[in-house]
């Protein structure tokens with residue numbers, strides 16, 4: 671089958687994109703508004719950009735195609751955020767934070783999560799997540815109704831037993847979650863990790 675996107679609705683294109691760009695990592699972002707209200711939401715249009723400088727990017731949309739989502743607004747106004755890693759045991763709580771709560775609602779309370787202070791940024795970290803990444807806004811590019819938010823990584827908080835001697839987080843221990851199409855997800859487990867060494871130059 672050949673599918674020409676110009677014959678598809680926005681929804682049909684979205685479905686094809688999210689089921690083929692998969693699995694996607696999830697940036698579970700905690701922020702604080704300029705009024706001091708804590709916010710959390712998951713975003714899977716998320717990627718690493720560069721390690722020097724250490725940059726990530728997240729694509730965030732609008733509520734009802736009109737107002738910037740709270741995370742976008744908070745990052746724009748305060749310049750700071752934390753990315754928390756989603757592991758299998760946290761998926762239900764992550765899902766609660768995807769609800770479009772009013773901006774005055776503290777989503778730590780809604781999802782029964784514990785805010786802990788960050789070292790550099792004002793946005794709190796999620797205690798229950800084993801890895802928190804403090805970030806500062808680098809730039810925001812608006813494309814149509816989306817904000818492509820670039821963040822500079824300032825600091826990692828990693829559970830001690832997760833970092834191995836080679837400097838990698840041990841994915842065999844983490845059960846990190848990825849998003850697939852629709853409401854489907856996956857997680858990394860011991861059985862589906864394999865090692866592939868690159869061949870020598872021929």
Ligand SMILES: Cc1cc2nc3c(=O)[nH]c(=O)nc-3n(C[C@H](O)[C@H](O)[C@H](O)COP(=O)(O)O)c2cc1C
Nearest residue numbers: 711712713714715729730731739740741768769770
């Ligand atoms: C796993 C997952 C991934 C999501 N990824 C995105 C995304 O990449 N961009 C986006 O705009 N919304 C995404 N959403 C929807 C937002 O999480 C949702 O709109 C949320 O209510 C935004 O909250 P906020 O207004 O507090 O920022 C995702 C939802 C889930 C459950």
